[in-house]
Amino acid sequence: MRVETVKQTASTNADMKALAGQGSAGEGFWLRAERQSGGVGRLGRKWESPEGNLYCSTIVDIRAGDPAPSSLSFLAGLAVYDAIRSFLPDADMVLKWPNDILVSRAKICGILLERVKDQVVVGIGVNIAVAPEVADRAVTSLADQGASVDAAGFLACLSQAFEALVKIWRERGVAYILSEWQKLAHPVGSMISTSDERGEKITGEFAGLTAEGALCLRKTDGTLIEIHAGDISIG
Template identity: 35%
Template sequence: KSTNETAVAMAQEGAPEGTVIVAARQEGGHGRMQRVWNSPLGGLWFTVILRPQIDPQYAAQITLLAGVAVAKAVRRLYDTESVQIKWPNDLLLDGKKICGILSELQLDENGVIDYAVVGIGVNVALSAADFPAEVAATATSLNTSLHKDFTCEQVLVAIMEDFGILYDKWLLLGADVVMKEWQKLNCTVGKHVLVKDNDQVVFAGTVIDVDEEGAIIVRNEQGIVQSFNFGEISIR
């Protein structure tokens, strides 16, 4: 099972906001498009249950918020500025993936948010040999790359500290607090990208912004502007 699946079951049973489920390893971890997310020992795999009282149209901000919290915490703990956010849900260290985020939302019968679960996987202490061949070239771990020796627990504590502060501010003040930080920490705006849906390229152009609903805004060479709140990108 994955921590997200466990969190959904617990949220349905009424688990309070702020409940955190942590796994040493996962058998059923998955990312976007149901891809299997490799979750061996040495990584931090956890899910947070939230019950935000916000308009569901802004729910995508939760993924952006989580990305900001993880990036800030890791930068602070590891004393590095090399960690950046790639839209919509990855964190990169010098261009290689160190973290993936998967948020899931459940509305009640009135269309109000019942709960959100935010699954976060961080490559903390994996060695090069822990990565399967298909991701070895595109992924790395924090301790290996930055020559540090932090435990998963230390990274979790740092992330939850930043997450809690940012989440409270976000509920109080709205999107601005997250979007400003996200703009500073992202490596997506200004880049030429291919927008993909199920691995098919659907649009190519330069990212000019990310809007409040978490959608990416892309302008192509003909000057046509489109926004995408689905799919993923490869940065050229």
Template identity: 35%
Template sequence: MPLSGNWPDGVGRSVLPQVDSTNAEAARRMAAFAGPEWILTLRQTAGRGRRGRVWHDPEGNFAASYLFRPEMPTAQAALYSFVTALALQEALTAATGRPDSFALKWPNDVLLHGAKLAGILLESAGPFLTIGIGVNLAAHPDADAGALRPVSLLGETGLRIAPEEFLDLLAPAFAHWQTQFTTYGFAPIRTAWLARAARLGEKITARTVTDSHEGTFEGIDDTGALLLRSAHGLRAIPAADVFF
């Protein structure tokens, strides 16, 4: 049962002691799908990040997935990465009371004091969308070469919060932003995300599988693509890794 009284109506909640991957567990539950559900594990042994990267989950960290039917085209459903980022920022602010400490990094990270705190992974299968979320609540993994420095919520703020408690903050925050998205479209999500965007108006590097682009981060368009201005003009980049 949730620890708070703000759990969204009609949304399931499963807390597992251990699982390989919450996204993999969500895929196993699709055949018996009865409604949207949050799946939280207290220990994840085979977490995954974007592009097949390993996601490390030291004990006490947050690893969860939200399984649902978005009832919209796949391309539009991909914008749920921005919905989720806003929900994470709201939940982290509620936990810490420090709204200015957090920023959102395109396309799917949440930063704390400019370092990586959380990541988001979306996976679609038929009519279903699974949103995997990892947050370094208690500890952080070692830094990968060239990657943004990782931090933990405990290490940076001194706040210790259990994964179950954090889920009770995240689920209602997600429900709020999901309602904004399904009711009003992407425009208010885009505006809110840009208000919290890391390095907006600054020089960044966006690396795709084949190319590297340097320029000024000018925002995101109505498809969620990164807008990068360089000497060659304004370019929309739909998928890339961003480096500061």
């Protein structure tokens, strides 16, 4: 593993995509910025990037025989969960589909995957020192929860967890990763809500994941549907 830290950039994911496109970045390389001026989260949302938090990106090479690259979203969530757990061993934590981690029912991180040819750029942002406000969403940070660690120290732990999980992902496949994810996620039967492509609210019970990681939702009328993208709320 190799970590390069820059004082400021627009986006570590954008930088890493450029390096990947040039063929000058490979698996095991991590880019961290102390600040970002143009961080982006899922669905094109702006990712606030005050100094003190973790903003980083890494690359996974897609090799012949590898599991589906989209499953790296769950792998990344597990890696962040494991790293947070090492600093907050007793915290109330849950993984939230597709790739959120909630601590004390509040969002603490963001994960964004982007494909460049035969590589996947995995961007990870974790609230270490500060919890920037997010509209209509509770947020927290490691500092808020009582952890004593800085961004560089957290990344040292995260990168090790990520590397170990990538090895397991290749050896044991998607089914194992999804099984481990579900053990730490909102339990089957939890009431969740989301919106369809027309923006209409859908509510039902979490009924597990498909073999590819889509969310299964059992509507109040008993109909079982699959959700492949979007946000959910629990409860």
